[in-house]
Amino acid sequence: MRIFAIDDSPSILSFICHAVAAIDSCEILPFLDPSDALMVMQTLQADLILVDYNMPGMNGVELISRVRQLSNVRDIPVIMLTSETDPVIKIAAIEAGATEFLTKPIDRTEFTIRVRNLLALRIAQQALASHAQSLERDVTAARSRIAAQEREIIWRLSKAMACRDGETALHLERVAVVAGMIAEELGFDPATCETISMASPLHDVGKIGVSDAILLKAGPLDAAEMEEMRAHAAFGAEILGESESHVIEVAARIAGSHHEKWDGTGYPLQLSGMDIPIEGRIVAVADVFDALCSERPYKNAWPVDEAYAEILGGAGRHFDPTCVAAFERKWPLIRQLYTRTDGAAAARADLSQFSSQTNTTLETAA
Structure with a gap:
């Protein structure tokens, strides 16, 4: 002493x-x-x-x-x-x-x-x-373990849902990374960007309530089928709602609002402008872009540059203009995720390289 x-x-x-x-x-x-x-x-x-x-x-x-x-x-x-x-x-x-x-x-x-x-x-x-x-070290370690477990549970549930409606795990990974990039470009802190990235794969969890006949239909949906399909947004928000987990709370907002449109013509609540949660506005851009670039039972994949032009053209109507502007500024990096010619393995390497926020384990798609 x-x-x-x-x-x-x-x-x-x-x-x-x-x-x-x-x-x-x-x-x-x-x-x-x-x-x-x-x-x-x-x-x-x-x-x-x-x-x-x-x-x-x-x-x-x-x-x-x-x-x-x-x-x-x-x-x-x-x-x-x-x-x-x-x-x-x-x-x-x-x-x-x-x-x-x-x-x-x-x-x-x-x-x-x-x-x-x-x-x-x-x-x-x-x-x-x-x-x-x-004690502080023990609490920090425990929180890290819980966060890792939460990430894994979210990822596995999202992957199961993606397989059911014909999507791939790679779609979820790309949406998560692109959403994180947009959030980062909008100036959100790293923790918020990571939360949005972690929560975004649950955006379509409400499709669990949609029948396989509609999810896998090769042709266009009729009015009744479209109504059932659109119900997945509200159902997803209901499934994820009232959670004590901050990530799941964000996921609930994303699930319930990522099909809303800036001009108020979206669903399920016809919200418009700033009334749409920011997480939903961000994921809307990432999800629509990747959906356009992905092959589905009812359509072929779009060329990435055509999909990019579609996103830019939707600013102020479908999408939040500030989110589209952030997407545009990140485009050189985003484009590389979609233009590699050496297959899914290269795309996964790009995802790992470009995602500075999300710690989601990237697994091989079934």
């Missing part, structure tokens, strides 16, 4: 050094000048500070005030040594941060007891701080 002793009297410092020498595991650093002590405290950790009151240039109260301004000694016990009996001085010292007082002339026995007690307090503080740090 390191003790700083500050007193302008060499004889008092000598007395303190001899008294501390009798206490096990202690190092004493004596200072005649308070300024020298303050300078050393900035680099060496103190465990107990002994301060005289009457000193030239800086009295004990002023020194304690300066000491308490140092981040590494704000909670260190401080004993003021003084022959002053004025209660005003003691109150000022307490307000400045003094822990205890010893009256001069100092009784050696009392001095030793007080020092040992405050060192024991300091040891208890250190043990408590260490325990708190250990």
Whole structure:
């Protein structure tokens, strides 16, 4: 334990050094000048500070005030040594941060007891701080495990749904990455971008309530079939709603709003403009673009440049113009995800390279 002793009297410092020498595991650093002590405290950790009151240039109260301004000694016990009996001085010292007082002339026995007690307090503080740090590390590790499990559950559920309606896991991965890119370009913080990326694969979870005959129909849907298909957005929001998970809350907003249109002609609630949740506006761009570029039972895949032009042409009608502008600024990176000619493995490598937010495990599509 390191003790700083500050007193302008060499004889008092000598007395303190001899008294501390009798206490096990202690190092004493004596200072005649308070300024020298303050300078050393900035680099060496103190465990107990002994301060005289009457000193030239800086009295004990002023020194304690300066000491308490140092981040590494704000909670260190401080004993003021003084022959002053004025209660005003003691109150000022307490307000400045003094822990205890010893009256001069100092009784050696009392001095030793007080020092040992405050060192024991300091040891208890250190043990408590260490325990708190250990608990914080455990909590952080537990949160990381929970987050990883949540990501995996979301991914596996999304993959199961994608397989059911003829989509692939690669579609979900690309939507997640493109949505994360758009969110990043819009200026969202990394945690929000990651949340949107993690939640986006659940955008069509409501299709679990749509019949296979409609999901896999090769031709256009009639009015009744279209109504059933459109019901998946509200159903998805209902499935995911009222969750205590922040990611699932975001996924619920995405599921319920990614088919809304900027001009109010979308579904299920015909929301328009800024009334559409931002997560839904972002995923709408990513989902429609990838859907255009993907082969489905009822259509062939569009060339990526034609799909890109379609997204830009939908700004202000189908899509939020700011989201389309962000998509356009990210286009050089997005285009590379869709123009590699060496197959799905290369596309997966691109996804891993370009996604700076999402930690979703990219698995081989069934």
